[in-house]
Amino acid sequence: MFVRLPLLLAISLLTGTAFAADAPLLHPMFQDHGVLQRDRPIPVWGNAKPGEVVTVTLGGATMTAKAGTDGAWRADLPAQAAGGPVILTAKTATAQQVAADLLVGDVYLCSGQSNMEMQVARSLDSWTETNRAKHPNIRYLSVDRATNTSPQRDFTHPVRWRAVTPETVGDMSAVCYFFGREMRQIVDVPVGLINSSWGGSTIESWMDTADLAKTGLYAQDLAILSAYDKDRHAGIRKYFDVWEAWWKTKGQGEPWRTAPAAGDGWRAVPSLTSFVTWGVPELNPYVGIVWYRSTFTLTEAQAKQGGTLLLGSADDYDVSWINDVPAGSLYGPGDPRRYPLPARTLKPGVNQVTIAVINGYGDGGLYGSADEQAILLADGTRVPIDGGWQYKVTPGEIGTAPHAPWGTVDGLSTIRNAMVAPMGPYAVRAALWYQGESNTAKAPEYQSLLAGLMSGWRRQFGADLPFLVVQLPEYGYPQDKPIESGWVRLRESQRMAVAADPRAAMAVTNGLGDWYDVHPANKQQVAKRLTRAARHLLLGEKITASGPVPVDAQRHGDVVRIRFTDIDGQLKALNHHRPIGFELCGAGWDSCRFVDASLSGDTVTLPIGDGPAIRVRYCWAESGMCNLYDDARLPTGQFEIPVR
Structure with a gap:
């Protein structure tokens, strides 16, 4: 609660009323029912009047801090042992804020995309899980979706800590909750869970721009983003220059400059719904660009006002013009488009809206109604886009279009700025990361990206922050010959990034996926494997982190022998008398071939035969x-290693 002294303090103590203020003393991370990290200094921060002295008290510890010229202050309280409840108080000469019913234990930050975001209500046996969720000493805080082009001190939407109950657990991240429950059974201390995840998000959207710059992959996009952050229209213009140049290489004209004409291949849009539902064979299914266009009419007085383009939503993303002038672009299925227009974009008479809608999976198209699709003039008048929508399908394979770097789920640092940066230096025990599905098109680069993410988060939360990474499970129909794919290569990048980091461990999820569903429901077992990784990495238990790991592969005459370590008990070939799934390869992926294998102790032997074996x-x-497991029923994860 936040109050002004002295009168409001007396009222709050009598009634328990919470008082709001423009700049609360305590940052929203510190509020009733929260969890603070045990056994390490506890940073506490917030806002006060510039120059004010803030006295912070937690249990028997008291520290003071002085607010800077921007009103920001920070105090680092001494470490406390697990326990509680305790009260945190921040006080100045004119105000006081109290966070009550705080527990001191282990805090875990859970992040990633949809498989981390996926709720308990959608997990395996959700009815039983929900009704048994009575854990007053497990607390949960969820960060609502938000983006920004620069790091933020405060959350876009309010956050709050909640105890785990049957009434609250259904919307919680299943992996995060099940992991917290498992850890609570192993270490009898309170558990705090922070979920900051977003379905469909790329790893780049969670990274600091400094770490993206180090990869050398995003120089042009970072320059565009910097321009956009300073001047929205200038940044949009820079991006459209890139997009239009890319499109012109496809040799299909400039639809944004083409006035409607009879017989030019444009057809009437049946409805502003997914084009998959239109009954047009070439659009069911369709991955690529569908162009839309329509018109609206303005008077001279209206055109002089300027305004905002309202488009409803587009799936997956749009690139939009008015009268040949770039209006805006956004990757964010379901997000309404509101594009403030540059001066002198509108003109008296007929104006044309042209939209390239790019679909990458499943449903796609422009959605909305007459109310949603309009020009909102500066005086508040709404002029509907009522010229009748037309569409045109882009023929042939065109490749991947350039994305705007300020997108929602695919922007550069945009989610990190709004959903991680506001957490400040909040003390956490470890970070859990379950992401990668949206990065399979950049699988080889993912190793350096994941390393960059871990580096950036450690600058924020502490240099020794451990990471527990979930490797992607099975997804897709099995093949009858060796393959190469982005999904497989990304798993290898995950493995290599974790193997190179002594403060990271991986949960191998072989056997937990679904051929037909990218969101497998058995999150309990994912959490159990994460818990085992945590026992190894965080608790120092003498157990393997994730299952058998290859040490090396050596050629001996006409065979290759692969030696394994991190074996709990013995290696086992399940459901068959020998291991299956091994390949020997030459230089190219298409040189790979399946080979028989035999198992003896910690070694798998492969006959070379007549093919290459490097x-x-x-x-x-x-x-x-x-089927190569150990006695703990932990699988050997996917790998590729050279033969010596």
Whole structure:
């Protein structure tokens, strides 16, 4: 609660009323029912009048801090042992704020895309899980979706800590909650869970721009983003220059400059719904660009006002013009488009709206109604886009269009700025990361991207922040021959990034996926494997982190022998008398071939035969039939290593 002294303090103590203020003393991370990290200094911060002295008290510890010229202050309280409840108080000469019923224990930050975001209500046996969720010492805070082009001190939407109950657990992240429950059973301390995740998001959207710059992959996009952050229209113009130049290489004209004409291949839009539902064979299914256009009419007085283009939503993303002038672009299925227009964009008479809608998966198109699709003039008048929508399908394969770097789920640092940066230096025990599905098109780069993400988050939360990474499980129909794919290559990038980081561990999820569903429901077992990784990495238990790991592969005459470590008990070939899923390869991926294998102790032996053998791969498939486990029933993860 936040109050002004002295009168409001007396009222709050009598009634328990919470008082709001423009600049609360305590940052929203510190509020009733929260969890603070045990056994390490506790940073506490907030806002006060510039120059004010803030006295912070937690239990028997008291520290003071002085607000800077911007009103920001920070105090680092001494470490406390697990326990509680305790009260945190921040006080100045004129105000006081109290956070009550705080627990001190272990805090975990859970992040990623839809498989981390996926709720308990959608998990396996959700009815039982929901009704048994009575854990007053497990607290949960969820960060609502938001983006920004620069790092933010405060959250866009209010956040609050909640205890886990049957009434609250259904909307919680299943992996995050099940992990917290498992850890609470192992270490009897309170658990705090922070969920900041967003379905469909790329890893780039969660990274600091400094770490993106280090990869050398995003110089042009970062320059565009910097321009956009300073001057929205200038940034849009820079992006459209890139997009239009890319499109012109396709040799299909400039639809944004083309006035409607009879017989030019444009057809009437049946309805502003997914084009998959239109009954047009070439659009069911369709991945690529569908062009839309329509018109509206303005008087001279209206055109002089300027205004905002309202478009409803587009799936997956749009690139939009008015009268040949760039209006805006956004990647964010379901997000309404509101594009403030540059001066002198509108003109008296007929104006044309042209939209390239790019679809990458499933449903796609422009959605909305007459109320949603309009020009909102500066005086508040809404002029409907009522010229009748037309569409035109882009023929042939055109490749990947350039994305605007300020997008929602695919922007550069945009989610991190609004959903991670506001957490400040809040003390956490470890970060859980479950993401990668949206980065399979950049699978080889993912190793450096994941390393960059971990580096950036450690600058914020502490240099020793441990990471527990979930490797992607099976997804896709099994194949009858060796393959190469982005899904498989991304799993390998995950493995290599974690193997190179002594403060990271991986949960291998072989056996937990679904051939037909990118969101498998068995999140309980994912959490159990994460918990085992945590026991190894965080608690120092003498157990393997994730299952058998290859040490090396050596050629001995006409065979290759692969030696394994991190074996709990013995290696086992399940459901068959020998291991399956091994390949020997030459230089190219198309040189790979399946080979028989035999198992003895910690070694798998592969006969070379007549083919090349400079690399060995195991379980190198989107949904591999792989059976090499150990006595703990932990799978050997996918790998590719050279043969020596």
